[in-house]
Amino acid sequence: MxxxxxxxxxxxxxxxxxxxxxxxxxxxxxxxxxxxxxxxxxxxxxxxxxxxxxxxxxxxxxxxxxxxxxxxxxxxxxxxxxxxxxxxxxxxxxxxxxxxxxxxxxxxxxxxxxxxxxxxxxxxxxxxxxxxxxxxxxxxxxxxxxxxxxxxxxxxxxxxxxxxxLNNQPIGLNLLPKRFTIPELQSLYETILGKKLDRRNFRRKVMSFGILVCTNERRTGVAHKAPLLYEFDEASYIKANEAGLSSGW
Amino acid sequence: MxxxxxxxxxxxxxxxxxxxxxxxxxxxxxxxxxxxxxxxxxxxxxxxxxxxxxxxxxxxxxxxxxxxxxxxxxxxxxxxxxxxxxxxxxxxxxxxxxxxxxxxxxxxxxxxxxxxxxxxxxxxxxxxxxxxxxxxxxxxxxxxxxxxxxxxxxxxxxxxxxxxxLNNQPIGLNLLPKRFTIPELQSLYETILGKKLDRRNFRRKVMSFGILVCTNERRTGVAHKAPLLYEFDEASYIKANEAGLSSGW
The missing domain is CATH 3.90.79.10 (Nucleoside Triphosphate Pyrophosphohydrolase)
Structure with a gap:
């Protein structure tokens, strides 16, 4: 003891x-x-x-x-x-x-x-x-x-x-791999919220945060419909984390 | 002492x-x-x-x-x-x-x-x-x-x-008279935020909260352009206060 x-x-x-x-x-x-x-x-x-x-x-x-x-x-x-x-x-x-x-x-x-x-x-x-x-x-x-x-x-x-x-702060940095797809980010939100989200609304909302950068690469190099890979723009992410996301006033 | x-x-x-x-x-x-x-x-x-x-x-x-x-x-x-x-x-x-x-x-x-x-x-x-x-x-x-x-x-x-x-909680109940105009509500937000807000964006955003009820009466009974008077819907207001406003997920 x-x-x-x-x-x-x-x-x-x-x-x-x-x-x-x-x-x-x-x-x-x-x-x-x-x-x-x-x-x-x-x-x-x-x-x-x-x-x-x-x-x-x-x-x-x-x-x-x-x-x-x-x-x-x-x-x-x-x-x-x-x-x-x-x-x-x-x-x-x-x-x-x-x-x-x-x-x-x-x-x-x-x-x-x-x-x-x-x-x-x-x-x-x-x-x-x-x-x-x-x-x-x-x-x-x-x-x-x-x-x-x-x-x-x-x-x-x-x-x-x-x-x-989740309404006011970005989330995902250090929780997802450096490059991730929007469906993978959606899964993180769904797990925390404990409910399924609408795919199109989710995409529209997270894109509006201005913290994601599209790499123009896809999860696999093969399939035409493989989802695009994104990264967080770290400077914007940190700024959003400090100031809050919905600074829409 | x-x-x-x-x-x-x-x-x-x-x-x-x-x-x-x-x-x-x-x-x-x-x-x-x-x-x-x-x-x-x-x-x-x-x-x-x-x-x-x-x-x-x-x-x-x-x-x-x-x-x-x-x-x-x-x-x-x-x-x-x-x-x-x-x-x-x-x-x-x-x-x-x-x-x-x-x-x-x-x-x-x-x-x-x-x-x-x-x-x-x-x-x-x-x-x-x-x-x-x-x-x-x-x-x-x-x-x-x-x-x-x-x-x-x-x-x-x-x-x-x-x-x-202000991004996540309603505000105004007990701070404004029972009936108020949207410009009066906007002044409350502007005072707290310490900055001027765009009139049309403000109106669109606060209306989207679903906590305001239009009384169909105007600040004065005379002028045609006198602003409409609103009230808070107290049940929706309390609900939004507990659950947060932007439950858009």
Whole structure:
């Protein structure tokens, strides 16, 4: 069991990270299975007194995934008093998930700052469990195991935020190969939104963003109808990411 | 000087509220002038241990504005370690803005949860200063007084968020009279965005939201060209507010 030097930590403040993984048209989420019980948790943790919250979120994810360049976005801070659940914390001690001396720290009122990330999950070689967990796995967002405290709510809010942000932010860089077809980009959107989209409307809308460059090459060199390959124009992509897509006012 | 019973408060956690006021096509923000020095602050405060963060934000604003029904939206949590500034806190003691016994509490590392609100500011009869301030006033966002710590940054992030959300959220309910003309609605958008908009594009875009109902009455009963009066369809407005406007996927 790792040491927990609470003198170094910011009281009352935690972070939770919702890491969505996209691979072969499936949306999954990275979860930790707690030791000794059938209960799962979002990766995250506490905030050291001399560390920015964004840095702490990156550090937590690097520990779990080995990736040091994950794009993380703060999406909401959860501050309901119902998040503090003494019975739950006692149960964690009873089941030896945490040692008894950690109980006072765990049993504080915590507010938690939520971050989300979206990664091509084949990049994550072997997710690494943390000090109170025994496994770290990709789970389907449509078939979640039991989650501790309000972690399912945090996950739902992250997914809803991601869906809404598809209206305002570009997506796909680092998730798709450098060159991709419009149907492949559409699959990414459909996976996140959880629904089928109209092919022609989708094409018209993504082309209007002005972030795609046609390479004039096709997926195969043979078939006449093979779809054209596109790339993101990185400068326009970054600009759209900062300013928002629908700056139509 | 009010009492500060820190036993009742959540360590490390603060809230800051950016209250935008709209009135006669001007965008202002509600600020508190600290006692004894030329330094201003956003309304906000600390979080009681047994109070949800959203409730605490509402309470803080009710104390300052007298309004108990302000629509507040959490927009970002500020957690840089540079927010803690011991020199600044010593200065607050030196200038007798806060009593010396409050110094240890003020000098913690705080993360601050930012909320914003948009109100018709003529509804606020007489803004009320707090325990460490001597005035509470509406200041123009384009001509701000000196603000403490990172409050100007918090304000800027709130304004940028509001501009972006005009792409995704309806706006105007409780800010405009029940019946309004499209040019009046356009003025509200122009004030927030800080720029002029094309009349025809604006009309086309807001009509596409499906939240406006034409009353078939005109601003005046006389002139033939007087603009038509519209109302929000409240059910559609609320739905668009929850689901986002551009659900065009």
């Amino acid at each position: 790792a040491n927990l030097n609470t003198d170094l930590l910011t009281p009352s403040v935690a972070i939770d990270c919702v890491v969505f993984g996209f691979h072969e048209n499936e949306l999954k989420v990275l979860l930790l299975k707690l030791k000794n019980i059938d209960l799962w948790a979002l990766p995250g943790g506490f905030v050291h007194k001399h560390v920015d919250i964004e840095t702490e979120a990156h550090n937590a994810l690097e520990l779990r995934t080995g990736l040091d360049n994950i794009f993380l976005k703060q999406f909401h801070t959860f501050g309901s008093i119902e998040r503090n659940d003494t019975d739950h914390n006692k149960m964690l001690v009873d089941k030896k998930v945490i040692p008894e001396e950690w109980f006072p720290w765990f049993n504080q009122r915590f507010i938690s700052i939520g971050f989300y990330a979206l990664v091509e999950y084949s990049q994550v070689k072997e997710p690494i469990p943390g000090p109170i967990s025994e496994a770290c796995e990709w789970c389907s967002v449509n078939d979640l195991p039991p989650l501790m405290l309000d972690h399912e709510h945090i996950l739902t809010v992250a997914h809803e935020t991601l869906k809404k942000e | 009010a009492n500060l019973n820190t036993d009742l408060l959540t360590p490390s956690v603060a809230i800051d509220c950016v209250v935008f006021g709209f009135h006669e096509n001007e965008l202002k923000v509600l600020l508190l002038k600290l006692k004894n020095i030329d330094l201003w602050a956003l309304p906000g405060g600390f979080v009681h241990k047994h109070v949800d963060i959203e409730t605490e934000a509402h309470n803080a604003l009710e104390l300052r504005t007298g309004l108990d029904n302000i629509f507040l939206k959490q927009f970002h949590t500020f957690g840089s370690i540079e927010r803690n500034d011991t020199d600044h806190n010593k200065m607050l003691v030196d200038k007798k803005v806060i009593p010396e016994e409050w110094f240890p509490w003020f000098n913690q590392r705080f993360i601050s949860i930012g909320f914003y609100a948009l109100v018709e500011y003529s509804q606020v009869k007489e803004p009320i200063p707090g325990p460490i301030s001597e005035a509470c006033e509406w200041c123009s966002v384009n001509d701000l007084p000196p603000l403490m710590l990172d409050h100007e940054h918090i304000l800027t992030v709130a304004h940028e968020t509001l501009k972006k959300e």
